[in-house]
Amino acid sequence: MKKKKFDVGPYLYIMPALIIILVFRLVPIVLSFIVSFFQWSITGVGNFIGLANYSKLLHDPEFWQSLLNTFYLVIFVVPISLVLSLIFASLLNNIKALKSFFRSIYFIPTITSMVAISIVWKIIFNQQTGLANFLLGKIGIAPLGWLAESRGIFTLLFNYFGITLPAWLGGPSLALFSIIIVTIWKGLGYNTIIYLAGLQNIPDVYYEAADIDGAGKITQFCRITWPLISPTTYYVLMMTTIVTFQVFSQIYLMTGPPIGGPLGTTKVIVYYLYDKGFGESNDLSYASAIALVLFAIILALTLFQKKLEKKVHY
Amino acid sequence: MRTRTPVIYFLLLLCGISMVIPFVWMVTTAVKSPLEVNKGHVGFIPAEEYPVYSDDSGEYRVKIIKTEGDSSYVNVLNKDGQIIRSFFKIPSREIGKERKIKFHMENFLIAFQKVPFGRYFLNTIFVSATVVLGVIITGSLAAYAFARMRFRGRELIFYLFISMMMVPQPVYLIPSYIVLDNLGWLDTYQALIVPWIANIFTIFLLRQQFKTIPQELFDAAAIDGCSRWGILWKIVLPLSRSVISTAAIFGFIGSWNSFMWPLVMIDNPKLRVLQVGLSYFSQEASSQTTLLMAASTFSILPLLVLFLIAQKQIIASFASSGLKG
Numbered sequence: 303m304k305k306k307k308f309d310v311g312p313y314l315y316i317m318p319a320l321i322i323i324l325v326f327r328l329v330p331i332v333l334s335f336i337v338s339f340f341q342w343s344i345t346g347v348g349n350f351i352g353l354a355n356y357s358k359l360l361h362d363p364e365f366w367q368s369l370l371n372t373f374y375l376v377i378f379v380v381p382i383s384l385v386l387s388l389i390f391a392s393l394l395n396n397i398k399a400l401k402s403f404f405r406s407i408y409f410i411p412t413i414t415s416m417v418a419i420s421i422v423w424k425i426i427f428n429q430q431t432g433l434a435n436f437l438l439g440k441i442g443i444a445p446l447g448w449l450a451e452s453r454g455i456f457t458l459l460f461n462y463f464g465i466t467l468p469a470w471l472g473g474p475s476l477a478l479f480s481i482i483i484v485t486i487w488k489g490l491g492y493n494t495i496i497y498l499a500g501l502q503n504i505p506d507v508y509y510e511a512a513d514i515d516g517a518g519k520i521t522q523f524c525r526i527t528w529p530l531i532s533p534t535t536y537y538v539l540m541m542t543t544i545v546t547f548q549v550f551s552q553i554y555l556m557t558g559p560p561i562g563g564p565l566g567t568t569k570v571i572v573y574y575l576y577d578k579g580f581g582e583s584n585d586l587s588y589a590s591a592i593a594l595v596l597f598a599i600i601l602a603l604t605l606f607q608k609k610l611e612k613k614v615h616y
Numbered sequence: 617m618r619t620r621t622p623v624i625y626f627l628l629l630l631c632g633i634s635m636v637i638p639f640v641w642m643v644t645t646a647v648k649s650p651l652e653v654n655k656g657h658v659g660f661i662p663a664e665e666y667p668v669y670s671d672d673s674g675e676y677r678v679k680i681i682k683t684e685g686d687s688s689y690v691n692v693l694n695k696d697g698q699i700i701r702s703f704f705k706i707p708s709r710e711i712g713k714e715r716k717i718k719f720h721m722e723n724f725l726i727a728f729q730k731v732p733f734g735r736y737f738l739n740t741i742f743v744s745a746t747v748v749l750g751v752i753i754t755g756s757l758a759a760y761a762f763a764r765m766r767f768r769g770r771e772l773i774f775y776l777f778i779s780m781m782m783v784p785q786p787v788y789l790i791p792s793y794i795v796l797d798n799l800g801w802l803d804t805y806q807a808l809i810v811p812w813i814a815n816i817f818t819i820f821l822l823r824q825q826f827k828t829i830p831q832e833l834f835d836a837a838a839i840d841g842c843s844r845w846g847i848l849w850k851i852v853l854p855l856s857r858s859v860i861s862t863a864a865i866f867g868f869i870g871s872w873n874s875f876m877w878p879l880v881m882i883d884n885p886k887l888r889v890l891q892v893g894l895s896y897f898s899q900e901a902s903s904q905t906t907l908l909m910a911a912s913t914f915s916i917l918p919l920l921v922l923f924l925i926a927q928k929q930i931i932a933s934f935a936s937s938g939l940k941g
Contacts (some may be wrong), residue, residue: 309765311844312765312767313767315765316757316758316762318753318754318757318758318814319755319757319758319777319814319819322754322810322811323776323777326788326795326814327783327788328776329795330788330792330794331780331787333794334788390628393631394628396621396624397625397628400625400628402927402928402931404632405931406924409927409930409931410636410923412934413873414873414916414919415873415875415890415891415915415916416873417873417875417915418894418912418915421898421909421911422638422909422912425905425908428905431653431656433638433641433658436658436659487638490635495931495935496935496937498935499935547784550786550875550876554879554895555895555898572786575786576876576880579790580793586790586793586794590790593786593787593788593790596784596786596787604782
């Protein structure tokens with residue numbers, strides 16, 4: 303075989319994308335490690351401080367609070383969204399007429415901007431002039447504090463029955479729960495579409511065979527649908543988790559003043575890093591450290607779920 | 617089976633209502649009278665309540681000025697709202713109440729003019745369109761190389777790209793700010809456009825598509841003397857229209873709705889994109905519910921119209937993002 307001449311062509315084709323990705327993805331990620339080791343603000347570079355930012359993080363109650371709030375968000379949003387979207391998709395999969403109509407209706411929140419949606423929902427949750435309390439009033443329930451309520455949802459629930467819960471069992475504040483509702487509502491359409499695509503991939507013959515064998519609907523769901531849909535479940539689980547960890551807009555627009563309120567119960571990690579980096583303290587290096595912790599958490603979860611995926615695939 | 621169908625439709629309708637109720641309420645509140653909203657009128661019907669007084673000649677709308685004992689002094693208004701009798705004394709109990717539906721369409725105009733929304737729209741359209749164009753160009757070129765050419769480091773570079781895709785946006789927000797600052801690009805259109813004109817997901821999507829094109833087509837074209845560049849334009853791209861439009865849809869919606877990035881990178885009010893402008897507006901007009909709802913409505917509208925026109929394609933695009941490539 304003759305030796306080929308070096309072909310510069312392919313490199314020219316990938317060059318534009320490569321330059322952008324190097325300069326605006328790889329360099330920033332490397333830079334964020336460096337920045338987190340220095341005193342670095344909008345005004346310029348400072349001294350090398352090593353791991354000081356990270357040890358400061360460990361003793362920063364605001365950081366732990368925002369981490370806890372973020373976990374609350376994920377723990378509530380992901381399973382609820384998963385179950386609801388699977389129900390929506392199963393219902394849709396059982397009809398013929400109006401299928402695409404309903405599908406489109408469910409999908410509208412997905413394509414609308416979080417900013418506009420947050421503005422609307424903030425007014426919905428307004429204590430005096432909001433739709434939420436108005437509708438509760440129609441069914442005879444006393445108005446709630448929603449975004450202004452810092453008490454935990456379990457505390458409120460048990461209070462209703464006259465039981466006082468210890469503070470650590472209170473759960474997310476009602477304010478954070480309002481954010482949870484909006485986040486679920488916004489992502490439901492997308493997850494439903496994904497599930498529907500998954501359900502449509504299951505061949506009808508399985509169900510027909512099960513019908514002949516006399517298996518009930520619930521048995522069919524547990525033995526056929528759920529196992530065969532597991533790759534989709536894995537995808538929905540992973541995407542929803544990653545997206546929910548990065549919630550920012552709804553916190554920025556719906557809560558406060560001050561943002562993250564009441565009593566810091568809606569402060570999430572991405573808002574906290576934004577506030578540290580671009581708020582009053584302008585501490586870009588501390589914000590970078592927070593960002594990297596977030597990255598580490600998401601990476602660890604992704605790897606963990608990848609392990610899980612191997613177990614659930616059929 | 618058949619007997620269950622109505623139940624399914626009922627449940628679907630229930631779910632559907634819960635998904636659209638916020639939008640319906642947004643629009644109906646946007647056309648309400650600001651006074652009614654401030655009075656605590658919450659429902660879905662943009663109705664107004666006002667006092668009326670009737671005598672032999674008909675029913676008139678009145679404006680109560682003051683009440684003394686059993687009688688009130690009122691201004692009597694005609695249909696156009698002009699005062700036809702002022703300081704008219706009538707017994708209070710004869711003042712009735714009437715509800716009338718009225719759409720205050722002017723709220724949209726007031727909101728639109730309160731801050732330069734026109735400018736925000738133009739900025740957003742310019743940024744989104746440029747980003748989409750860039751994403752398609754860089755994506756097609758790179759995907760073509762990854763799918764159809766052999767070169768040293770191909771796998772390495774491809775995996776570098778894929779691993780970059782795993783990094784969430786908030787993580788590179790701060791260092792990107794520093795990079796853009798060093799380039800002198802903060803507060804410029806470049807800051808909104810250039811970092812986004814290469815999209816790894818698009819490259820991945822297009823690469824999958826380009827791989828499916830049969831090798832025979834390439835061979836035949838090469839025999840006919842078609843160059844690599846020519847094959848891309850005459851064969852590869854025309855055969856990949858639907859995937860390219862998928863990528864364009866993702867790019868456009870993503871760019872149109874992006875918020876945190878422009879919020880951080882842009883300070884100059886003239887360069888504000890729609891989402892950032894809307895966010896500032898929501899702080900300035902925080903107590904003016906009708907205007908906030910009106911602004912939210914017209915901010916959502918362009919994408920909603922796009923969605924209604926191309927819903928099949930858009931939903932199929934999103935659905936395909938979940939299938940394993």
